Amino acid sequence: MPVLNRAAELQDEIAGWRQQIHMTPELLFDVETTAALVADKLKEFGVDEIVTGLGRTGVVGIVNGSGSGPTIGLRADMDALPIEEQTGKPYASQVPGKMHACGHDGHTAMLLGAAKYLAETRNFAGRVALIFQPAEEGGGGGKVMVDDGLMERFDIAEVYGMHNYPGLPVGTFAxxxxxxMASADQFEITITGLGGHAATPQRCIDPVVIGGQIIGALQTIASRNVDPLDSVVVTIGELSAGTAHNIIPEVAVMRGTVRTLRPETRDLAETRIRQICDGIAAANGGSAVVDYDRMYPVTSNHAAETDHAIAAARTISGEAAVITELPPVMGGEDFSFMLEARPGAFIAIGNGDSATLHHPAYDFDDAAIPFGVSYWVKLAESRLPR
Known part of the structure; x- marks a missing residue:
């Protein structure tokens, strides 16, 4: 079948919710306004149980079906990004320096649309847990909700997520x-040398020179330590040192990220970063301290649940519009914590020819709404048959 008639009928209303959320973006866990809107809508729809404050500011709504059965979780993220919007839309962000540049406004609105439909029809046996998560953009809100007992409290058996995908046609899934998606780790390297006058480098140990050698050597992790058929990205995104052009500083600090697709490669990358920093610093007479923080694990879809997601998407869009071998991407996603806690799958939904994610000109395409709502409904009904 194509998109649900009811989902198409609700498109303008759901787009209105999306645009309202878009105008008032909030960061990380500070999503009180968005969470309140979500809770109010769920109450209006007649959702059976509404829990707020899970994972600090997350919201969970429970819709009971027309018979007994297990519980599946459907997750959307609510937070925005610290970016100044440049879309020029009439519903553009009203908060300086903040915008929904990743489409979480669309994700939240589509799940709200599915909540409305499921509460109206209840054409399933069991329960649907509607999970509205804060702090996906670097705060690890998915982990915080899991640690706060999300899965156990609602007895969730399977969990599913969805994210829009610029460049993929509207109506297409992948x-x-x-x-x-890759694991995403952060590290900080503090290099200590011996400062002094720029005219007398022989009396100094230059941490900037050490840092430069380390930056180059870190790229050998990908080129010489990891199998060429495997994937790793090591990036230095920040380098801070010195206060004047004619002073060799005492300390230099570098910060960066590591992204991998396998736990073994993740371990190897961390080990080699420490070895490279220690060795190069020591060879130059300085020292280096590595503070390595494992952030998001690999987002890895479970096989059976991926098949369920594919079947639901094909019901909506047809076989040709569902890509089943999407190449992995090296971006991170904290839905990974939920997939570590329960079997499930993460799917991409086409956002058309839009600006890329995290770009100031990005905007979620409201034409995708009926497809996303229909996918959630079909997935729930097919996993919880009466």
Missing amino acids: IRKGPM
């Missing part, structure tokens, strides 16, 4: 079994 997914893959196994690793779909």
